[in-house]
Amino acid sequence: MNVPMKVTVNGKLHALDVEPRMLLVEMVREQLDLTGTHVGCDTTYCGACTVLLNGAAVKSCTMFAVQADGAEITTVEGLEKDGQLHPIQKAFGDAYGLQCGYCTPGLMLSTLQLLSENKQPDEKDMRKAIAGNTCRCTGYQNVLKAMQLAAQNMKGA
Numbered sequence: 001m002n003v004p005m006k007v008t009v010n011g012k013l014h015a016l017d018v019e020p021r022m023l024l025v026e027m028v029r030e031q032l033d034l035t036g037t038h039v040g041c042d043t044t045y046c047g048a049c050t051v052l053l054n055g056a057a058v059k060s061c062t063m064f065a066v067q068a069d070g071a072e073i074t075t076v077e078g079l080e081k082d083g084q085l086h087p088i089q090k091a092f093g094d095a096y097g098l099q100c101g102y103c104t105p106g107l108m109l110s111t112l113q114l115l116s117e118n119k120q121p122d123e124k125d126m127r128k129a130i131a132g133n134t135c136r137c138t139g140y141q142n143v144l145k146a147m148q149l150a151a152q153n154m155k156g157a
């Protein structure tokens, strides 16, 4: 039996009926068509499914959709505003913080949580913030450069 729920995703309120066993990542991708949130492992390891839940980075493969009833979710699609890239998106592009891009939505959302709480993170803060995000391509150095650039971009914004 489906369960009714309401959730605000990227500023838009949705009233949904979901199976109790549906994962949050399935709701985001399959019910709302927001496929920028990726599934890399399904076992809480890779962080490709990271979204913000009331501002906190969570792995959406590890929560049931109904647990987000009444919450505010931000996915990667919520970063761009009025056709303008978010400073974090711009920084990841400018600093070559990605290669295949599979992990990138999750890394950018973990970066957003960090920079919302700490406008001048040091390298240790940045490494800790992305400890739950795995990238198989970049070796992380450019990700860290992108995060640093994002912090500068957001200070100027």
Ligand code: FES
Residues within 6 Å of the ligand: 038, 039, 040, 041, 042, 043, 044, 045, 046, 047, 048, 049, 050, 059, 060, 061, 062
């Ligand atoms: S798909 Fe969620 S942590 Fe890998």
Ligand code: FES
Residues within 6 Å of the ligand: 097, 098, 099, 100, 101, 102, 103, 104, 134, 135, 136, 137, 138
């Ligand atoms: S850029 Fe390919 S997995 Fe990170």
